[in-house]
Amino acid sequence: MSWVGDNSALIWEQLREHLYLALIPMVLGLLISLPLGYVATRFSWLANPLVALGGVLYSLPSIALFIVLPAILGTQILSPVNIIVALTIYAVSLLIRNVIDGLRSVPEEVLQAAVSVGYGTLRRVLTVDLPIAIPVIFTGLRVVTVANISMVSVGAIIGIGGFGELFTTGFQQDFLTPIVVGVVLSLALALVCDIALVGLQRLLTPWARVISPLKEATT
Amino acid sequence: MIEFEDVTKRYPDGTVAVDNLSLRIPSHQITVFVGPSGCGKTTSLRMINRTIERTSGTISIDGEDINSKDAVTLRRGIGYVIQNAGLFPHKTVVENVATVPKLLGWDKRKARSTAMELLERVGLDLKLAERYPAQLSGGQQQRVGVARALAADPIIMLMDEPFSAVDPIVRNQLQEELLRLQRDIGKTIVFVTHDIDEAIKLGDHVAVLRVGGKLAQFAPPAELLANPVDEFVENFIGKDRGYRALTFVTAEELRLTDVPAELTRAEDGSPKGWVNGSGELEPVGATFQRGDSLRAALDAVLTSPVGKGVCVDESGKAVGVVEYAALAEAFRP
Ligand SMILES: Nc1ncnc2c1ncn2[C@@H]1O[C@H](COP(=O)(O)OP(=O)(O)O)[C@@H](O)[C@H]1O
Ligand SMILES: [Mg+2]
Numbered sequence: 337m338s339w340v341g342d343n344s345a346l347i348w349e350q351l352r353e354h355l356y357l358a359l360i361p362m363v364l365g366l367l368i369s370l371p372l373g374y375v376a377t378r379f380s381w382l383a384n385p386l387v388a389l390g391g392v393l394y395s396l397p398s399i400a401l402f403i404v405l406p407a408i409l410g411t412q413i414l415s416p417v418n419i420i421v422a423l424t425i426y427a428v429s430l431l432i433r434n435v436i437d438g439l440r441s442v443p444e445e446v447l448q449a450a451v452s453v454g455y456g457t458l459r460r461v462l463t464v465d466l467p468i469a470i471p472v473i474f475t476g477l478r479v480v481t482v483a484n485i486s487m488v489s490v491g492a493i494i495g496i497g498g499f500g501e502l503f504t505t506g507f508q509q510d511f512l513t514p515i516v517v518g519v520v521l522s523l524a525l526a527l528v529c530d531i532a533l534v535g536l537q538r539l540l541t542p543w544a545r546v547i548s549p550l551k552e553a554t555t
Numbered sequence: 556m557i558e559f560e561d562v563t564k565r566y567p568d569g570t571v572a573v574d575n576l577s578l579r580i581p582s583h584q585i586t587v588f589v590g591p592s593g594c595g596k597t598t599s600l601r602m603i604n605r606t607i608e609r610t611s612g613t614i615s616i617d618g619e620d621i622n623s624k625d626a627v628t629l630r631r632g633i634g635y636v637i638q639n640a641g642l643f644p645h646k647t648v649v650e651n652v653a654t655v656p657k658l659l660g661w662d663k664r665k666a667r668s669t670a671m672e673l674l675e676r677v678g679l680d681l682k683l684a685e686r687y688p689a690q691l692s693g694g695q696q697q698r699v700g701v702a703r704a705l706a707a708d709p710i711i712m713l714m715d716e717p718f719s720a721v722d723p724i725v726r727n728q729l730q731e732e733l734l735r736l737q738r739d740i741g742k743t744i745v746f747v748t749h750d751i752d753e754a755i756k757l758g759d760h761v762a763v764l765r766v767g768g769k770l771a772q773f774a775p776p777a778e779l780l781a782n783p784v785d786e787f788v789e790n791f792i793g794k795d796r797g798y799r800a801l802t803f804v805t806a807e808e809l810r811l812t813d814v815p816a817e818l819t820r821a822e823d824g825s826p827k828g829w830v831n832g833s834g835e836l837e838p839v840g841a842t843f844q845r846g847d848s849l850r851a852a853l854d855a856v857l858t859s860p861v862g863k864g865v866c867v868d869e870s871g872k873a874v875g876v877v878e879y880a881a882l883a884e885a886f887r888p
Contacts, residue, residue: 443644445637445638445639445640445641446641446642446643446644448606448637448641449635449637449640449641449642449643450643451606451630452601452604452606452633452635452637452713453630453631453635453654453655453658453703453704454627454628454629454630454631454655454658455658456627459658464643464645467645468643468644541645543644543645543646543687544645546686546689546690
């Protein structure tokens with residue numbers, strides 16, 4: 337444990353880095369999937385190819401992407417941009433399906449009512465479609481976040497920040513403590529982020545929590 | 556007045572949903588589009604707020620072509636109610652009702668207070684205002700749907716089978732309340748239903764459509780019952796149309812006879828029962844008032860143990876009775 341005390345500054349730094357590397361792609365992925373998903377619901381022939389493409393991209397091995405991307409992007413091999421781009425690609429490939437499913441979960445009569453009472457398209461999408469799609473989108477967001485947190489550790493193999501560095505340190509020095517600390521902290525971080533997302537979702541969708549419809553005899 | 560002139564709707568797949576419809580929908584009244592499923596009622600209705608664009612012809616509101624302003628502006632001035640209400644599940648009841656006022660840019664407080672007034676007006680318990688739609692019964696949701704449609708005080712309200720999905724008792728209540736509400740607000744209401752009884756009950760005018768989107772007959776309900784233009788309309792109206800037509804004849808002219816001694820009355824003059832041969836009291840049966848229909852009078856006669864229907868005044872006091880003979884006179888054309 338004294339090792340943790342001695343290295344607390346380093347661990348905090350790595351925590352910050354790990355979070356940053358995992359969450360930025362999550363946010364970027366969401367920002368890209370939302371308009372893409374919307375377009376796919378407008379032009380429904382686009383939906384299946386997009387989801388299929390997402391499946392293919394997601395199956396690419398991460399370590400390969402981390403190494404190939406610098407060649408494509410012209411970045412340094414050690415640049416965190418590679419990780420961010422790679423994880424954003426994974427995020428989009430997962431989220432696209434949830435965004436499409438989420439937007440499709442908006443009941444037809446609700447859409448019809450929204451148009452009929454005089455919502456313009458943009459306003460309708462932002463204030464009716466999207467809020468109703470939140471539960472389905474958040475399911476994807478949680479998977480992406482946990483997956484990103486674990487994949488950031490892989491980045492350490494090629495020498496980019498986060499708790500993964502603890503693993504590399506541990507292996508190099510044949511010393512178990514940093515590895516254990518790294519595993520525990522990654523898990524804890526994933527758990528905390530997941531709980532935070534669940535909390536955020538509950539905050540955003542108070543209406544989805546009304547469990548047993550309280551139907552009164554009086555009408 | 557909403558005027559359809561030679562309006563046709565052909566969907567991209569070639570289906571002609573509405574064929575050359577010409578129709579004048581009078582202001583401040585309820586006009587019902589009725590017809591079998593798939594005859595183009597919804598299409599006709601939704602062409603009015605341009606959620607479906609017609610293929611040809613013109614539709615105008617008070618002389619102004621509905622294409623003269625943009626569709627979104629047009630829709631904010633037209634209330635719209637659908638089956639299952641189509642409430643926004645993520646908004647509370649009061650937020651649902653305040654939707655159009657907010658779209659129109661009213662300040663929050665005014666939008667909210669207007670919404671509360673309307674909820675009260677449609678008979679919703681205000682305790683439910685902060686609930687979400689999923690926490691309401693079907694009938695309650697439908698009331699909220701009507702309140703939402705009326706929130707910005709539109710001149711027109713479009714209703715597409717609004718009461719089809721609720722049980723018969725609640726449907727009946729909602730129909731009565733719509734009629735009561737309409738007496739106060741006098742909107743131009745276009746109401747779609749596949750139920751001819753609902754059409755006859757609610758409509759000041761009824762447009763019967765046949766499959767293929769053709770207008771079969773456009774008339775007040777009494778006229779429709781008395782003179783269906785063809786076999787299709789007659790079949791669609793169904794059985795008992797002669798009997799149902801009695802709803803539209805008042806009992807005003809009916810010849811009454813004096814209240815006989817066998818009708819026991821309470822101190823205030825209200826009927827208590829008929830005394831039969833063995834001196835026992837039998838129930839009065841249904842009663843009717845002068846302003847009611849012949850149907851009510853006939854019902855009073857049919858439910859009376861002695862074949863005499865009791866007519867009462869506003870206060871419930873028996874003022875006379877009607878016998879078969881007097882009814883038969885009234886039925887004679
Ligand atoms: N979007 C559409 N595309 C093609 N055909 C349609 C569409 N909407 C309705 N129809 C067809 O048009 C006809 C009239 O439909 P509708 O107006 O919904 O009838 P109703 O409301 O009287 O049941 C039906 O034959 C229906 O199948
Ligand atoms: Mg319909």
